[in-house]
Amino acid sequence: MSRFSAPERESLNFHLFQKAKVPHDLRHLIVDISRATKYISYAIQTTDTGLSGDKNKYGEEQLKLDVLSDDILKRFLSETNLVRSYISEEQKDIVELSSDAPYSVVFDPLDGSSLVDTNFAIGTIVGIYEGDVLGRKPRDQVAALYVLYGPRTILVYSTGNGVHEFLLNDVGEYVVLREFLGVGDDAKNYSPGNLRAINENESYRKAMMQWLKEEKTLRYSGCMVADIHHIISKGQGIFTNVGGSKYPEGKLRLVFECGPFSYLMEQAGGASSDGKNPILDRKIEKVDARTPIIIGSKNDVRAIETLLRQ
Numbered sequence: 001m002s003r004f005s006a007p008e009r010e011s012l013n014f015h016l017f018q019k020a021k022v023p024h025d026l027r028h029l030i031v032d033i034s035r036a037t038k039y040i041s042y043a044i045q046t047t048d049t050g051l052s053g054d055k056n057k058y059g060e061e062q063l064k065l066d067v068l069s070d071d072i073l074k075r076f077l078s079e080t081n082l083v084r085s086y087i088s089e090e091q092k093d094i095v096e097l098s099s100d101a102p103y104s105v106v107f108d109p110l111d112g113s114s115l116v117d118t119n120f121a122i123g124t125i126v127g128i129y130e131g132d133v134l135g136r137k138p139r140d141q142v143a144a145l146y147v148l149y150g151p152r153t154i155l156v157y158s159t160g161n162g163v164h165e166f167l168l169n170d171v172g173e174y175v176v177l178r179e180f181l182g183v184g185d186d187a188k189n190y191s192p193g194n195l196r197a198i199n200e201n202e203s204y205r206k207a208m209m210q211w212l213k214e215e216k217t218l219r220y221s222g223c224m225v226a227d228i229h230h231i232i233s234k235g236q237g238i239f240t241n242v243g244g245s246k247y248p249e250g251k252l253r254l255v256f257e258c259g260p261f262s263y264l265m266e267q268a269g270g271a272s273s274d275g276k277n278p279i280l281d282r283k284i285e286k287v288d289a290r291t292p293i294i295i296g297s298k299n300d301v302r303a304i305e306t307l308l309r310q
Contacts, residue, residue: 012155012166012174019179022143022159025102029082029128030143033105034155034174036076037124037147040069040109041168044116044149065116066090069109069124077105087133087255087287094133094287103142104129106256112223121150123225127260134287138259139280146260148229156181156232158267163232181232183270187297189237191220191227194251197244203308204242210307211238224252228261231296232268238296240304242275250274250292254282258293271301275308 010019012034016027047065070090077083077097084101085094089108105128112122128143129136145157153168154177163181166174190211198205219230219237231237243250252258262272262279272279272295279293294304 009169009175011176012157015164015166015176016159020159020161020164025082026128026142026159029080029103029105030145030157030159032076032080032082033073033126033145034147036073037153037155038168038172039072040124040147041149041153043068043072044122063110063113063116066110066113069113073107073109073124085132089253089256102130104131104133106133106259108253108256111225111257112221115221115223120221120223121148121226122223123148123229125225125257125260127256127263133255134284136284137281138254138262138284139278141259141263144260144263146225146229146264148225150226154229156229156264158264160267163264163268165233181268182235183231183265183268183297184236185269185298187231187236187238187300188216189219189230189234190216190300191218191230191237191239193220193224193227193239193241194244194247196246197242200244201242203310204240204244206310207240207304207307210303224257224261228265228295231270232264236297238294238300238304240294242292242294242308247290249290251290252293254279254289254291255284255287258291258295259284261295262293265295269298270296271298272296273301273305275305 013031016022082101083097085096086105087094108125124147126145127141130142143159148154155166155174164179165177167177169175227239241252258279265272274291294301
């Protein structure tokens, strides 16, 4: 009898099955979501980037790619028969699919889509919960992943056993690049979002001045997926987006942006905070909740927390 051996380049499905050993339903769901992102990757290369003529629930103009990416994910989630409901940045309410299905999915189908016409990197963010989402905390996620559409299409996931990176190869298969990515305790790079707030938030201004004094390197693209991936890929860094008068509760969304990234960052050994408490411990009370976020290398997250409390 021949002995089983691992493939030279492990696929995402193989990794989930043999390495992460996740439940079969969760494995199938993640693989189906990854299949959807292949179609999104193709759409980014071939679809008109103009406005769709509609607005999302936040009053923001939707690009054709926003709507198309949302539709692609909806179709794949509907076909799995594993999803009871999903929450998307592009939908006004929770979308119910199958009441007896085991999982709920939250996602931003195309983060940074306004950067498409400038050819910057953009991405998709996904979190997965058992059961319903409202009343839960991001720490309750059973998986989170993101896909970065850049010079290469990269998928990064965690199911609670480390953070793992995959490349979409020339034949349309996600194959492993690196396993157990880690984020060190000290940052050399900083990614400051919502810098307008430093004019009215003295603590945020102090944080900015501290980074300049420490001669950290600025790395900020305007796409959260790209900026967080830079931290996870390089193994260090700090990303912030805190509130000002326009967004007193913060600009970014807890459910499908900050929640999934906080899960992934803590799995990589980093930390995340809303300035007072871990993002993972924020109770999800409404689908459109916003939050400040400080995320990345632990020591720098704690240092910015201290400054913001002053």
